[in-house]
Amino acid sequence: MSILVNKDTKVIVQGFTGSEGTFHAEQCMAYGTDIVGGVTPGKGGQEHLGKPVFNTVKEAVEATGATVSMVFVPPAFVADAVMEAAEAGIELAVIITEGAPVKDMQMAKAHAVKNGMMTIGPNCPGIITAEECKIGIMPGNIFKKGNVGLISKSGTLTYEASNQVVKEGLGITTAVGIGGDPIIGLSYKQLLPMFEADPETEAIVMIGEIGGDLEIQAAKFIKENIKKPVVAFIAGQTAPKGKRMGHAGAIVSGSAGTAKEKMDALEAAGVKVVVSPADIGKAVKEVLS
Amino acid sequence: MNIHEYQAKQIFAEYGVPTPRGIVANTPDEAVKAAEELGGNLWVVKAQIHAGGRGLGGGVKIAKSIDEVRELASQIIGMTLVTHQTGPEGKLVQKVYIEEGVDIKDEFYLGVVLDRAKEMPVIMASTEGGMEIEKVAEETPEKIVKVAVDPAIGFQGFHGRELVFGLGIEDKTEQKNLIDFAKKLFSVYMDKDAELIEINPLVKTGNGEFIALDAKMGFDDSALYRHPEIEQMRDISEEDPDEREASQYGLSYVALDGEIGCMVNGAGLAMGTMDTINYMGGTPANFLDVGGKATAETVAKGFEIILKNPNVKSIFVNIFGGIVRCDRIANGILEATKMVDVKVPVIVRLDGTNAEEAAEILKNANIENVIPASDLADGARKAVAAAKGEL
Structure with missing residues (x-):
């Protein structure tokens, strides 16, 4: 078992024939992801990587039965692509694109919610169910099958955490990179109950960072709803106030959104909080023994 | 990106938002x-x-x-x-x-900012003009009126009513003036892809008009491509020269006041590296995200920028190689050390795809001040020790 995606998930790629789309679609296919086609307006009817190209998402969905879209469309057009996917009946859009305007994502997400489509990202590594289905840009070989679910705002910290978990002799069910933008799709609060319900997942790692209050909302949710052990790390304990740390959303505004505030809230919710990401693997081993 | 008060007021004027x-x-x-x-x-x-x-x-x-x-x-x-x-x-x-x-009768605070929890812009107002809004939020949160506006419907009458009644404004003309002001300001926020607008103080004059006495505006960097008129307002002298130089090479850099230079791929891991250094008893000198590629050129540029800071006593290069394999990154780092004269110890931790080959490459290169580390904790420990001259 796993959450959201598995070996049977049919995936299309929006921005299929671009250089990023091509490179990563190929990597995903090599990992075993069932990519059934892609969308590049104006190139409909062609074949790319041995799969059909469509002009619109609607055509792609009708022809292939795809339920998930991996989005590599450039930032200026990403909102358009996401809203198109939502109306075409896609169930989950995984938005890899970095640098989408906040206003555009606000509108796109609202439209996705209205049409019952889930989104992951933008500006994220994507989602991977270990040894079954990779929809994103993460190095697949790091994710070995196991019993730990992973939710993270950061790409490289996702890899770091998975690597440590694997080194402890454990593995991953599904890992979700939710992205570090101010407005993102699925977040801890929506993903935690999915892992709670997944019989294979026995522990959950959540990696957060400064800025916003999603981790605080998660802490409240965990306290009331999550029985499985949770390990958390919050990046940016040493980040100065008012400075944006790489991710568009990673900024402490005034006294809100600090690492300390989030770590305290999670600890109070019974989460095992580590101070350094170097201790994630060990902590997971500990909560599972 | 931020602009000056006088520039923000120029934008306000275009939208009919009253300013002196x-x-x-x-x-x-x-x-x-x-x-x-x-x-x-x-x-x-x-x-x-x-x-x-x-x-x-x-x-x-x-x-x-x-x-x-x-x-x-x-x-x-x-x-x-x-x-x-x-x-x-x-x-x-x-x-x-x-x-x-300006004939000042009363002072207010008015701002527009993204409410990340509600995922829509929120108009924030307070009767405590002139005071820092964060201080008001901490000490007297009941004095702040927050009106979230869904961009799908825009600024409606009820938003205006929530605002003026929330602030306790009773005079009909004053109500109308402030609602008009807020509505125009909201248009500025949306049209210009602003990230923040702050007017502190917003003043009420003797005849019940509202005027922006001060103005602060910041913009969403990701949307600047469609606002050449805002990009033109950029004042380079207000930006940190090192941060600016870094961004031109696709690096994300923030100077801090510690002793250990950090070069990391990915913003989260970069913050996590700083946190680990701190945890091990050291102090990070900077945040530096070299991005996904970490080539010889970007690493060399990273060294250059880090070494501009005279406080740096050691450098911790912490790269998790994924799609870009570690052996290639190791070669890039070695090349970079030839391009830039790095005198302080450089601790290199490469993990991920082909990590073992990378370790071999670094070992065989046998450069005196390039010290390999096996994992994040080991690297941070060595970087802290090196900064103290104990390695």
Whole structure:
């Protein structure tokens, strides 16, 4: 078992024939992801990587039965692509694109919610169910099958955490990179109950960072709803106030959104909080023994 | 990206958001000319820097004569203004804004910002004009009125009513004026892809008009491509030169005041690396995200920028190689050490795809100050020890 995606998930790629789309679609296919086609307006009817190209998402969905879209469309057009996917009946859009305007994502997400489509990202590594289905840009070989679910705002910290978990002799069910933008799709609060319900997942790692209050909302949710052990790390304990740390959303505004505030809230919710990401693997081993 | 007060007020004027009349000046002579053009018998001389708290720092002064305008402008232009937002080193004032005096009856705060929890813009207002909004939020949160506006429907009548009744404004004309003001300001926020608008204070005049006495605006960097008119307002002298240089090479850099230079791929891991250094008893000298590729050129540029800081005693290169394999990154790092003369110890931790080959490459290169580390903890420990001269 796993959450959201598995070996049977049919995936299309929006921005299929671009250089990023091509490179990563190929990597995903090599990992075993069932990519059934892609969308590049104006190139409909062609074949790319041995799969059909469509002009619109609607055509792609009708022809292939795809339920998930991996989005590599450039930032200026990403909102358009996401809203198109939502109306075409896609169930989950995984938005890899970095640098989408906040206003555009606000509108796109609202439209996705209205049409019952889930989104992951933008500006994220994507989602991977270990040894079954990779929809994103993460190095697949790091994710070995196991019993730990992973939710993270950061790409490289996702890899770091998975690597440590694997080194402890454990593995991953599904890992979700939710992205570090101010407005993102699925977040801890929506993903935690999915892992709670997944019989294979026995522990959950959540990696957060400064800025916003999603981790605080998660802490409240965990306290009331999550029985499985949770390990958390919050990046940016040493980040100065008012400075944006790489991710568009990673900024402490005034006294809100600090690492300390989030770590305290999670600890109070019974989460095992580590101070350094170097201790994630060990902590997971500990909560599972 | 942020802009100056006078620039924000230019944008406000285009949208009919009331501001006092004013003219920007680069020299005392220009300031005098500006005051004469504005007329009247009272002017405000305001330092133009991208930081709040200018008044308390001595950067905003009232002049009651043309001579006084000249005197104050001479004092303020060229001064290093220190406020709670500039840091102790302060900021050099290069421009002043000369504004007409305003008949102030009451002071408010009005701002528009993204509410990340609600995922829509929120108009924030308070009767505590002139005070820092964060302080008001902490001490008297009941005095802040928050009205979230869904961009799908735009600013409606009920938003305006929530705002004026929330602030306790009873006079019909005043209500109408403020609602009109807020509605226009919301249009500015949406049209210009602003990240933040802050008016503190927003003043009510003797005849019930609302005027933006101050103005602060910041923009969503990701949307600047569609706002050349905003990009034109960029004042490079207000930006950190090292951060700017880094961004031109696709690196994300923030200077800190510690001793250990950090070079990391990915923003989360970069923050996590700083946190680990701190946890191990060291102090990070910077945040530096070299991005996904980490080639010889970007690493060399990273070294250059890190080494501009004389406090750096060791450098921790922490790269998790995924799609880009570690052996290639190891070669890139070795090449970079040839391009830049790095005298301090460089601790290199490469993990991920082909990590073992990478370790072999670093070992065989046998460069005296390049020290391999096996994992994040080991690397941080060695970097801290090296900074203390204990490695």
